[in-house]
Amino acid sequence: MTQKITIAIDAMGGSNAPKKNIEGLNIFLRKNKDKNDFIIKLYGKKDLIKEELSKFNISKDKVIIVPTEEVVSDEDTPMTAIKNAKNTSMWNSVKAQVEGGADISLSAGNTGVLLVISRMILKMMKEVSKPALAGLWPSKQGMSVVLDLGANIECDEKNLIDFSEMGAALFKSIFPDQKPYLSLLNIGSEEIKGTEMLKKAFARLKELSNEENFIFKGYIEGNNLMEGDTNVIVTDGFTGNVALKTAEGTAKFLTDSLKKSLTENIFSKFSIIFSYFSLKKFKSKLDPRKYNGAIFLGLNGPVVKSHGSTDSVGFYHSIDLCYKIIKGNLMGRIKNNLNHLNVKD
């Protein structure tokens, strides 16, 4: 870690960049105006960034612009992107962890390209079998970490154990006051259920469970994901991706149906006035922008991927997540957890 928490931001990634990125940064700076423990490095076209920055009263000692000429587009594939990669804002914002003194990188650009570039530049940690994409989920008791959300479509039990140690480290770094309770996603809660891979991972996690790293709670089924009794949920990337998107689709379906119901006649329209604040709170609690930011784990440095289509508030939450992760010493915790694995092996 550098002396100050240094966040390298791809200012050109995502829809409506760099406008929403800089607006999001402005929200972050406003909310953290009393803190002096961080530096933001913005990678991208200098003139555009300067123009956006000039709209706000942004203190110059906390923000550094690093000019880059090219931008990775949504149409790029990892193959086409890497050809021109070295001049892009995405490449350089990740590379900043190797030679620019950054602790973490953030981009809202092309996901496939970001994963490949990150792996090329930062390399996999030697203790890790496969990297994983982790995300935050709302629960009745706060937030949970779920991984893998799609970095690996086929996994073995060794991968699931690594994901467990990394996911628990991530949870502890974001929520230092809470204990990580870890579960494996399965289609039943009894020990005998599931694939051979899950049964092997179950047995190993039972051995590894302890107060310091994580407390293993066994299997969890999809309907209990949001109960919050466990806060680190581990699965392969195919299942995790399907579960995440199914939850998103279900939430959208329900809120759309609700909206339709509440605006279909004059009485229900009238009722909205009365329930305005309650519904606002309901919406706010479940605002997906609060959970914006997937964390790519298992490389020699963390990379956060913001949704491309999020707005400035969503992008602010991703910057905040970067700050918390480094403040909470993610990399130190991951190394510690992976050592824990080796000791017992």
Next chain:
Amino acid sequence: MTQKITIAIDAMGGSNAPKKNIEGLNIFLRKNKDKNDFIIKLYGKKDLIKEELSKFNISKDKVIIVPTEEVVSDEDTPMTAIKNAKNTSMWNSVKAQVEGGADISLSAGNTGVLLVISRMILKMMKEVSKPALAGLWPSKQGMSVVLDLGANIECDEKNLIDFSEMGAALFKSIFPDQKPYLSLLNIGSEEIKGTEMLKKAFARLKELSNEENFIFKGYIEGNNLMEGDTNVIVTDGFTGNVALKTAEGTAKFLTDSLKKSLTENIFSKFSIIFSYFSLKKFKSKLDPRKYNGAIFLGLNGPVVKSHGSTDSVGFYHSIDLCYKIIKGNLMGRIKNNLNHLNVKD
């Protein structure tokens, strides 16, 4: 098919049986009082069933009681259940398809035991590689069929093709006026995404796609499951089970949060009066009891599994589903669809 649609019901399965089962039957009979094309056979303890039937004005020519002494409990495993199986209401309600003239069997009892017993009694269709559990999902455009929901935790491409043909047949039998649009659940919509198994199934389904059996629409992601653009969704039993339960959990989480929001203060409580009818409609559209009933496909006869904890309305919907399936000639359609497979092989 017998002359009249004959439904064999395990009257003793599920919580609160046989009360809720008979109450559900009463709803079905009331709603179909002008029809004379069905017979209900009730399997279970004669005295208990008679007592429940006596509470309603039920026409004797549509309902036959077949006395059985034993009941499969929730604690039974397939092993313990099969020992005493031959005297149970569950065993005999399935056996009715072989020797009692029934077209379909319905139980709200122990799922694991029902699947094993059904397979033992009805045997797998010789054209099918593995049986599957199919369910109904709400969508913006009506209802979809999703399978496999958990009968097989590991599948190959041949299984997925069989599930496709059977799922499309099921959809057509329930919704004879609609065309089956079929998709494979995946973590991306591009043809190159996903496991080898999915890619092989994709290629084969593309060949098989036609107006008569099903129209193949390619891959679908979890967030689009409820859009309704496709109405037959095919996946392996592990993924399907996780998706189903995650959707259920998300819906519960959202409706619980909404309920909390709407009752937390006097203004929002007041608002409920105004939005009462809209919310009632919202709740009614999404009432899980309407989707109650998973269909076990691939045996020489269909078996419907109702949720054990559903109430009389949920159980009514399962009976109605049984009626529709047979009326829509499910078994004929499955055979036809599987023949279609063989012709092209």
